[in-house]
Amino acid sequence: MKVRIDWTYKSPKNKVVQFLSEELDANEALMVAQDLERTGRTKRLQFADRHNSNWSVKELKNYVKEVETEPHDVIAYYDGGFDRHSKRAGLGCAVYFKQNGKDYRLRKNALINEIDSNNEAEYAALSMAVQEIEFLGVHHLPVRLIGDSRTLVNQMSGEWAVPEETLARWADRIDQRLEKIGIHPEYEFVPRKENAEADRLATQALGEIMIESLIDLNADN
Structure with missing residues (x-):
């Protein structure tokens, strides 16, 4: 599944900026999301698929785990x-x-x-x-x-x-x-x-x- 990372960044001076990534494979998006969370500047992070459904990190991890054994x-x-x-x-x-x-x-x-x-x-x-x-x-x-x-x-x-x-x-x-x-x-x-x-x-x-x-x-x- 392809998703976009919807990341809301909060600066040290409390300025909030929202970023939307290009489409990535779900596994790749999860790896990038982990790096973003390590910055300590994440106010909100979720994923959006092609059908405009939103996924939390936990939901996307569970999805990837479930589908791995299926086609x-x-x-x-x-x-x-x-x-x-x-x-x-x-x-x-x-x-x-x-x-x-x-x-x-x-x-x-x-x-x-x-x-x-x-x-x-x-x-x-x-x-x-x-x-x-x-x-x-x-x-x-x-x-x-x-x-x-x-x-x-x-x-x-x-x-x-x-x-x-x-x-x-x-x-x-x-x-x-x-x-x-x-x-x-x-x-x-x-x-x-x-x-x-x-x-x-x-x-x-x-x-x-x-x-x-x-x-x-x-x-x-």
């Missing part, structure tokens, strides 16, 4: 490929996460039928990524969901409406699943070249090359 710091890349002749879609997702001090990567693809457009394939790929996140046991955490469809990102972020009924149904199902497991989605758009892994998985699915793997990234070092 956290989750980033999911997704992509959908569409074959207009067969009306089939290849779906791909790559999910990166941390657990028990280790880094993991889950890769998954799938081939589905009766898809009507490339936009629908993108929604189906996002839905699969969210499903895999749920299967991992991720819950009540922020999750970054990264794709190369600007339309989907803007629609799921609420910036654009979803006029097509088919896509609206996909969006509703995705929102319901995220709400069920308490995930706070952070939708991000990237150019296709930065989504190459998910794109390749989707292409392999269209070629009926199926991939499903979970690896410890630290074991490769």
Whole structure:
């Protein structure tokens, strides 16, 4: 989880100044906060997350301790490929996460039928990524969901409406699943070249090359 340090400083002459840091990982923010408290000039110190929730030092320490044994710091890349002749879609997702001090990567693809457009394939790929996140046991955490469809990102972020009924149904199902497991989605758009892994998985699915793997990234070092 990313947080900002909200620090209120009190000078020797009782002048009070408030500082708000840039975003830091929760563990890093706690270490910086400890250094700030050692100055003896701390009037108030708390943390603010991306959802405008405030955390005390004790609350953030407890949070970090609790999530360490569960999948956290989750980033999911997704992509959908569409074959207009067969009306089939290849779906791909790559999910990166941390657990028990280790880094993991889950890769998954799938081939589905009766898809009507490339936009629908993108929604189906996002839905699969969210499903895999749920299967991992991720819950009540922020999750970054990264794709190369600007339309989907803007629609799921609420910036654009979803006029097509088919896509609206996909969006509703995705929102319901995220709400069920308490995930706070952070939708991000990237150019296709930065989504190459998910794109390749989707292409392999269209070629009926199926991939499903979970690896410890630290074991490769």
